[in-house]
Amino acid sequence: MNTNIVVAIDGYSSCGKSTIAKAIAKELHFIYVDSGAMYRAVALYFLRNNIDLSNEKQVAEALKNIHLNFNSRDYETHITLNDEEVSEEIRQMPVSEKVSTVAAIHAVRVEMVKQQQRMGKSKNIVMDGRDIGTAVFPDAQVKFFMTADPKIRAERRHKELLPKNPEITLEEVFENLAHRDYQDTTRKESPLVRADDAIILDNTDLTQKEQLLFALSRIEPFLNQ
Numbered sequence: 001m002n003t004n005i006v007v008a009i010d011g012y013s014s015c016g017k018s019t020i021a022k023a024i025a026k027e028l029h030f031i032y033v034d035s036g037a038m039y040r041a042v043a044l045y046f047l048r049n050n051i052d053l054s055n056e057k058q059v060a061e062a063l064k065n066i067h068l069n070f071n072s073r074d075y076e077t078h079i080t081l082n083d084e085e086v087s088e089e090i091r092q093m094p095v096s097e098k099v100s101t102v103a104a105i106h107a108v109r110v111e112m113v114k115q116q117q118r119m120g121k122s123k124n125i126v127m128d129g130r131d132i133g134t135a136v137f138p139d140a141q142v143k144f145f146m147t148a149d150p151k152i153r154a155e156r157r158h159k160e161l162l163p164k165n166p167e168i169t170l171e172e173v174f175e176n177l178a179h180r181d182y183q184d185t186t187r188k189e190s191p192l193v194r195a196d197d198a199i200i201l202d203n204t205d206l207t208q209k210e211q212l213l214f215a216l217s218r219i220e221p222f223l224n225q
Contacts, residue, residue, distance in 0.1 A: 005030070005222055007126040007215075008133035010192065011146030013180045014157040016203060016211070017128035020146070023212045025077070025126045028219070031070050032077045033119055033127040035136075038068050038112050039103040040090035041081045046102060047094055053101060063111045070119065109189065131190035133198050141222045143198035144215060152204050153177055 007024060009017050018034070025032035042063075046053065051062045069080050078087045089095070102108055116136050119125055127136070133143035154174040161168050184192040194200070199218055203211050 004120060004122070005124045005142070005219070006120045006137045006140040007219060008137045008140040008143045008195075008198075009126065009128040009146060010130055010133050010144070010194070010198065011128075011201075012148070012153065012184070012192070013177055014153040014160075015146040015148050016156075016208070017146050019208065020144075020201075020211050020215060021126045021128040022077070023208070024215055024219070025072070027212065027216060028124070028126075028223070029072075030124040030126050031072055031119070033070050033116060033125050034077060034079070035112070035116065035127060035129040035132070036099075037079045037087075037090060038115065039108070040095050040099050041068055041079055041086055042066060042108055042112070043095045043098040043102040044086060044090050045081060047098060053098075053105065056107065059105060059107055063107060066111070068115050106189065130184055130192045133195040134193060135190045138195070142219050143195050144201045144218075145194040145198040146201045146203065148202060149204040150174065150177065150181075 007021075007030070009021050011017050022032050024030065045051075045066050046059075046062060049062060052058050065082070067082050069083075070077055071080070072078070078085055079090070080086065113136050116127065116132075120127075120137055120140075129136070133140055133145070137143075151174070154170060154177055157177065158168065158170045158173040161173065181192075201211065201214060206214070
């Protein structure tokens with residue numbers, strides 16, 4: 001029986017999933033598993049080794065040689081690719097340009113789910129995404145499904161983007177989020193749906209501290225079992 005605690009956080013774009021996941025991990029000394037970083041690390045490996053993304057055999061062989069892990073240092077989560085620290089390199093533009101294509105490959109998603117599940121068997125983790133509580137960890141002890149008023153989400157995202165993109169309008173951000181919501185909830189593979197046993201966390205009117213206290217109160221019963 002798995003004695004480690006898994007906290008699964010799913011929800012819509014720009015609901016602050018990673019923010020609360022990191023806060024929970026820091027508070028409870030859990031490992032925060034950034035599922036997006038995993039796909040970036042795979043993209044980095046493919047780039048380094050000139051893998052042809054349209055060649056299923058090449059992709060399958062490459063995936064056999066990829067081992068990812070997370071560790072916590074100075075309250076920051078670091079990802080390793082075959083024991084090499086790559087936290088900075090995966091954020092560079094060449095990886096950013098490839099990661100969406102890589103993440104859409106079925107074989108890659110299957111392998112990442114396997115590696116995510118392996119991590120959940122060896123340590124206490126918090127993971128956020130779109131299908132963590134439904135596809136990756138359906139047996140997670142605690143599941144949250146995050147949501148917020150679409151207008152509030154758009155305002156938060158707009159504020160976040162403005163420093164780097166002063167021309168972007170609130171209307172553009174709102175439309176982009178609506179499009180992403182549609183894609184997330186209607187995609188064929190692992191669509192965004194709330195697990196039956198997931199706790200809804202609507203943070204429309206909550207501060208980050210209030211969200212954290214709400215989440216911790218739901219996790220606490222499992223800490224001393």
